[in-house]
Amino acid sequence: MNIREDIYCPNCGEYAEKYNSLDTKTVRTSCSHCDYLLVQCSETGKVIEAYAPGLLPSGCSQLSASSISR
Numbered sequence: 397m398n399i400r401e402d403i404y405c406p407n408c409g410e411y412a413e414k415y416n417s418l419d420t421k422t423v424r425t426s427c428s429h430c431d432y433l434l435v436q437c438s439e440t441g442k443v444i445e446a447y448a449p450g451l452l453p454s455g456c457s458q459l460s461a462s463s464i465s466r
């Protein structure tokens with residue numbers, strides 16, 4: 397199950413969503429305004445996957461888009 401939180405995107409400051417997945421023990425932060433993505437382990441805080449527009453090569457956008465599940 398997922399716990400959804402409303403947050404502000406740390407990248408662009410717009411409305412974004414944070415999903416805390418109890419099944420996979422991951423926290424996923426995603427912003428539809430700038431495609432910011434951050435996946436962290438909820439137990440250790442370790443970053444599993446991260447994507448922020450403007451910070452990484454644009455080639456990563458396809459990778460992050462395919463990993464977003466709603």
Ligand SMILES: [Zn+2]
Pocket residue numbers: 405406407408409410412427428429430431432
């Ligand atoms: Zn954003």
